[in-house]
Amino acid sequence: MNTLPKSWILLAIFFAAISKSYGQDALPSWNDGPAKQAIVEFVKATTTVGSPQFVAPEERIATFDQDGTLWVEHPMYSQVMFCLERVPAVVAEKPELKNIEPFKTVLSGDREAIAKLPKDELMKILAATLTGMSTEQFQAEVNAWIDTAEHPRWKKPYTALTYLPMQEVLEYLRANGFKTYIVTGGGQDFVRVYSEKVYGIPPEQVVGTAGGTKYQYDKNGNPILIKEPKLLLNDNNAGKPEGIHLMIGRRPVAAFGNSTGDQQMLEYTNAGDGARLSMILLHDDPVREYAYGPAEGLPKTRVGTFTQPLFDKANKDGWTVISIKNDWKRIFAFEE
């Protein structure tokens, strides 16, 4: 009879775990409204046994864009910041680059000039800072950067600038048997370094823009993989569903994005049978975060292009628009 208390403790833990996912409000940072309601109803419809829209656990795939959907993308993608900040180290190793463009401009620190660098010049920076080293060296470099880099506005690490309401959606979906994936236009190897720590998403569930690697041996004869400037997957636009097929092999039932680069992922997800959740995030809060896209008529930026046609398509196809201003009670975990 003395095992009875232990068994009761186990059961208590068991029921506590259940009530965590069902009993409380799983989305406390969301205001009541159509966006929150769409998420909760989708989860209920797809996970209730006997529901006509029930989705088998192994088919519960949810995909999330990262920049502008899971964390702040303004004024510049974090990965571009990483690349720019790596330039001094690259030039220290190859001093001949010092007086050559675009490295010269980046070293000058002139923010306006850097922001105006044409795309093919920017690609030279990316190639120089993202390739040519072993995958392990690269991981160490990203890790060191992510631990120290700060966002210029909030003076906080980028990893603190994830959207709390989206973290709640990730948790809520996982508690209901969904496998959550990041599907990002950013570098797959870059995001994989911190995805587990920041979002609870393991590296193998990160799909992103990916380059090739070359298997070879270091001077001690140990096998290493060297990152090559060879594009295998441009994980933007049509590349998102193509990347999802390559890396996951199933069509998602839920997808979240915030720009034209996510359009095909959202429509591919939405075109499947049964219950579907396609959500698109509108940055319409100039005070607490940023406002860009059709809601404010801001000038086009390099990041997060949410155009009027995309807005129209979202409404026409029955995607749900998330308004940061109206749907989010709280944006960041560090806020009161």
Place this chain on the structure above:
Amino acid sequence: MNTLPKSWILLAIFFAAISKSYGQDALPSWNDGPAKQAIVEFVKATTTVGSPQFVAPEERIATFDQDGTLWVEHPMYSQVMFCLERVPAVVAEKPELKNIEPFKTVLSGDREAIAKLPKDELMKILAATLTGMSTEQFQAEVNAWIDTAEHPRWKKPYTALTYLPMQEVLEYLRANGFKTYIVTGGGQDFVRVYSEKVYGIPPEQVVGTAGGTKYQYDKNGNPILIKEPKLLLNDNNAGKPEGIHLMIGRRPVAAFGNSTGDQQMLEYTNAGDGARLSMILLHDDPVREYAYGPAEGLPKTRVGTFTQPLFDKANKDGWTVISIKNDWKRIFAFEE
């Protein structure tokens, strides 16, 4: 108090589940010997809390070659059989191919002539039967084939010709928190169709030779992905660790193969820190299965090249060779 019996039932289920993975012999189809011992000791070392070689659950990645490692690869890879058997359907749609090589030879049914087709002619067959259709059409075709095709020797479906001892290893590793992956030179899209049913491995855990897809719309405006004859990943030799990095992003701690195509995956796995398990399967049982490679001095075949240098490397680097003849009590589930 009337909830008490229910709680006892739950606990009984709980302890039954535990004893399944720890109490019994998890590898009953294996003879006692160095191969079985290597597997059991590896699992104990990597999963016992406090062990100096303990591996965190999220790092427990095990990769398995498919053809010749998880199921029979002689006399011909199953995927090549699929492609050859698809030729009549392809020619029915494009009758102009009927009198053109290599289609003419395949339609003749002359096995010897087919076996002699040079590699670039064979590639034309693969391109014609593996690309040009939507991913969903292709899945339906593979599904229909796998349900009806038979191996010429055993007159059984290919799916019955998986090695029972390897199925036990998959189960045993999963019961101990490992994530099991197939890493195959075969087509990723092909193997993903049946991997869950046959091995309990979901499509997203199959890495294989992969072609590109093109996102487009069908005549009703629905988005589809068309399989293109564009190679993204040749998942053989150095392509195996490169594919593992692309698709998983972590170095495996255990790997299983049977040919020179698996060498780099095995050495990459083995070169990591801590406990490592690299195993290579030797087909040395001409009676119960097949014998090929250095053990029998058989002529080189198109499949499963286990050369003497590979054998020497395995011994030198401390990989464990599995002898089908000596290590496996039983090969197939359908045997007595």
